[in-house]
Structures are given as C-alpha cells and as structure tokens.
Amino acid sequence: MVNFAYTIAGSEATGGAGFQVDLKTFQQLGVYGMGTLTCIVSFDPNNGWAHRFVPVDPTVIHDQMEATLTAQDIDTVKIGMLGHPATIDAVAAGLARQSWANIVLDPVLICKGQEPGAALDTDTALREKILPLATVATPNYFEACTLAGMEKLETVEDLAEAGRRIAEQGPSYVIVKGGIDFPGPDAVDVLWDGTEATAYSVPKIGEERVSGAGCTLAAAITAELAKGADIHDAVRVAKEMVTAGIAARVGAHTPFSTVWQGAYTA
Template identity: 70%
Template sequence: MTETTTPPAPALAYVIAGSEATGGAGIQADLKTFQALGAYGFGTLTCIVSFDPKNAWGHRFVPVDPQVIADQIEVAVAAHAPEVVKIGMLGTPATIETVADSLTQHTWRHVVLDPVLICKGQEPGAALDTDNALKDRILPLATVVTPNVFEARTLAGMERLQSVDDLIEAARRIHALGPAYVIAKGGVELEGPDAVDVLYDGTQTTVVSTPKIGQERVSGAGCTFAAAVTAELAKGTEITEAVRVAKQLVTQGILDRLASHAPFDAVRIVAGSERAAADLVQVRTH
C-alpha cells in the first residue's frame, strides 16, 4: 500500500488592489507574480480601470462599492488568516477609509504599500483628496513602502529627485514617516545607464541596480515589483533578498515584455524568470 503525503502548505500572499483590464498591471499582475514565486495568491478588488481605445487609450475608472470591498476583506481574512498583504490602487477616499478600517482589525506581519498617488481618470481635486487620505490613513499602517520617483518625491516633500543621492535622501525622509522599510524605485527616471532602486531600513542603505532596458516605462513593472516583495516576505525571505528577487523578476519581465495593440508594452512574468536575470542585478550597501 502506497502512502500519500500532503504537500506543505504554500506561503499566503494577499493583495488589495484594482483590476487593470489589459492584464498587464493591477491585481492581474499581482496574482501572476505570486504564482510565479510559489505563493498562494488571493485578492480583494477595489476598482476597475480600463481604457478607451477610441479616445487615445484614456483611462476609465470605476470604484467598487465600499461595503463590497469590506465584505471581500472580511472573507479573505477569515478564510486564510494572511500575515502579509500588498496594498495597490485604492482610488477614492471612501475606499481608503474602508481598507484602513479593515486592516486595523487584523494583525499583520507586513503591510506592503505600493503608494499609487495618481488616480488617472479622476478630477484633479478628487485625486488630491485621495492622495491626502492615502498618506493619512494607509501610510501609517505600512511596514514596507515602494514608491516610484514621482511618489517618492511627493511623499518626501522634495522639489526634485534627479540622482541616486536624491533617491537615498527621499527614502530616508519617507522612513521618518513610519514604515520600517522604504524601497524607492528609480527605474528609468534617473539619469545614467542603470535602473537603480534604494532600500533603506533606518540604519543601512542598500542600492540595487541593473542596466536600463530602453528608456520607456513598461506597464506593470511597479505592481510586479511590490508583489514580488510581498510574495517573498510571505515566504519568510529577509527584506534585502526579497528586493533582490523582485529586481531580478521585474528585469527579466521587462526583457520578455509583451507588446499589444495598446500604446504600451507590459511586463511578462513566468515561473523561474527571476533566476534568468540574476547576473544582471548588482547590490551594494552604503
């Protein structure tokens, strides 16, 4: 008689984010990233973002009712008791209030915040209200924050962010707002041949870089990076190694990017792709 063994339970990676209709970013990218890194992914939908192909691919934004969001979080937490969650696009002050209230009712080992400060498709005044609510309600709950250049400059209160030294200063200022770890992403936005990200933990600064792959931003790179960090933290990976894996995964995903009829390419993630880019990533501490 052959004995059957139950495989070990996978790490649980939870995400609260919006849907992006082309599949290249948002919760679609998050769940693909979790799967590629061997974590069990599940998510709560906050909004639906699509585009208008008949009008220069302008953004269309539809929020999910706050009670529906709260219901989704309630059942996700009750079913799986996750310890690590990624927060992606929220989109409205009402959504932010709902998510913040729900987060405080559960104990988290890590809350990874990808601080989407620009909600395309909204009026400027509404976007500002969303930005302020995100900083007031969600940022204080985050243990890990992954801003891009614009978000880092905004959160840090800096007039310009043009160099790696500026990126390091922004990470230090954002750390002072409360999160244990700040990962400020330079991407293709900074001058120079490398795409540089900075991890700051309050004591040590770690610079992670790869050669730039073109000069255009690729859809889903930021979502995928934060999702990879989330999956690795859920697996118990140390933060610096989690950032290294995320950088490797995104780098290979950009190399393998998917073109479409949309005016932007999308990161393409497959299982094991992080290993293919291992030699491209350089890590140094300050």
C-alpha cells in the same frame, strides 16, 4: 506548507497592471494569492488609451476583506491602487481587523481616471490613513518626490534621502524606484532599511516605460516576505524578476508594452 499572500488593488482588464499582475507574480513565486478588488480600471482605446475608473462600493470591499481574512490566516498583504477616500476608509478598517507581519504599500498617488480635486483628496487620505500602517513602501520617482517633499532625484544619495524621509512617516522600509526618470544608463532602486541604504542597479532596457513594472516589484517583495525572506533578499528577487519581465515584455496594440512575469524562474 502553503504560503499565502493577499493583494488589495484595482483590476486592469488587459492584465498589464494591478490585481492581475499581483496574482500572476504571486503564482510565479510559489505563493497562493488571494485578493480584494478596490476599483475597475479599463483603458479607452477610443480616447488615447486614457483610464476609465470605476470604484468598488465600500460595502463590497468590506465583504471581500471579511471573507478572505476569515478563510485563511494571512499576515502579509500588498496594497495597490485604492483611488477614492471612501475606499481608503474601508481598507483601513479592514486592516484593523487583525495584526500584520507585512503590509507592502505601492502608494499610487495618481489615479488618471479622476478629476484633480478628487485625486488630491485621495492622496491626502492615503498619506494619513494607510502610509503610517505600512511595513514597506515602494514609491516610484514621482511618488517619492511627492511624499519626501523633494523636487528631483538625481543621485543614489537623493534616492536614499527620499527613502529616509518617507520612512519617518511610518514605514520601516522604503524602496525608492528610480525607473526611467532616474538619469543615467542604469535602472536604480534604493532600499532604506532604517539604518542604511542599499542600491540595486542594472542597465536600463530601452528608454520607454513598461506597464506593470512597479506592481510586479511590490508584489514580488510581498510574495518573498510571505515566504519568510528578509527585506534585502526580497528586494533582490523582486529586482531580478522585474528585470527579466521587462526584457521579455509583451507588446500589444497599446502605445506601451507590459512586463511578462512568466519570464522569471528562480
């Protein structure tokens, strides 16, 4: 039996984040990946590796979703970078075509290629139109603070409280990623399942950010849910995969390394 997972996300040309990471993660976990591109992001090596952001036309997003959801019976989707209010409208309309068992939202609240005003409009639209639809949300430290209305997250209890507050906005499950910004020697993620919090903790590997870690975690959760795993097992596998991928990270001529999904074997 083939299990299908679907990603709606932006392309990142170097393969270190976004659509490319999602498909690599799906493949590594034995899931057939399908996808819709929402934007094209390319780093600018002549401008400090800043983001260059080009949105995909909403009609093209509609057409991609129509083709994918007609071609296969898909009930599990991961949503990554959307980047523009018109994109969010198109994706929300596409999601409304059918019912879903699992909508995993990686709530990208910063699109570095946008002007501040446009970014704020995008954030507002994401919170109003996509977050309430999510089954699972996987905010990072900054996103969790923003969505939960908290200034900082310094303890496991803070991560759990952020998850609880975000769950009140729609998602059944929230995984708050402490990441490199969480104080202390451990990389801590906390799952709020609507009743209680579960912490997943491993020693930090280095003190630098590794590109693609958040995408990999959300995509791995998506793949495991598509195979029928429960949320706790899905998060456990995702945490293991990200940890292995960070340990085997791929260096480049960029100022950052990227997660290597191929380092993980079940």
